[in-house]
Amino acid sequence: MTAPTFKLTELMAIRCAKEINDGEVVFVGVGLPLVVAGFAMVSHAKNMVMFTEGGAIRATAAPGLAITVDDPCLFTNADASFGMLSTMAALQRGEVDVAFIGGAQIDKFGNINSTGAGDWAKRESFTYFAGSGGANDMATSGKRVLAIMPQDKKKFVEKVEYLTTPGFLGGPGEREKLGMIGGGPDCVVSTMGVYRFDEDTKEMYLAEYFPGQTVEKIKAACAWDLKVSPNVIETPSPTEEELAIIRGIDPTNFYLG
DSSP states (O other), rough: OOOOOHHHHHHHHHHHHTSSSSTTTEEEEEHHHHHHHHHHHHTTTTOOEEEEEEEEEESOOOOOSSSSOHHHHHHHTTTOOOHHHHHHHHHTTTTEEEEOOOOOOETTTTTTSEEESTTTTGGGGGESSSOOHHHHHHOOOOOOOEEOOOOOTTTEESSSOOOOOSSTTSSTTTTHHHHOOOEEEEEEOSSEEEEETTTOOEEEEEEEEETOOOOHHHHTTHHHHHHHHEEEEOOOOOHHHHHHHHHHHHHTTTTTO
């Protein structure tokens, strides 16, 4: 039987969804997280609850693809809609299991930049990204943080140019010193592999590589000396059923490219 053909962005979304457990409360950010959450809700995590910054609370998948976190489709037949104050308050009370975000840059301690890059003093040289939104609150207070983003050397950097969203900051103990109630980054999924964080150093390491990728190629797409798990494995390819689900969620490839 011929293996199904897939794009790395599709595998990235499918693999990332598997980090969401059934029954968890997931605070979902803008972009790819909306696709991933939709996949999880109709596959293995049918009892998860999705929060958005716009105030939608869903125990069922949205009827269409959301473009923003306050897209009308997120509120259509929603299970509740109490507004931003309600979902952000639940987050800050420690009631969110997974804070799920994207970003433009990430560094070895899981800090994320979604603000911009360049010389702020020279405005013409500064490139603006999408901005923070609720990402700072999400990463500060969520019990664990799940991140998803395409990978290259400009995105996986030694140190983010602007700290929009805290990971482990500069290393062990720094979140605790600032009184952050959340546990920090747990997993990062890129278009090349899956990353986790060392319990002692809090540094990101490669746990899985995608089909067609190699450890050497992935290390070359990081701007720091990436550590690799001694038990690193190849991520299984997606099934035809999984691909049908993800393509049904994003039929025009708005997010998946």
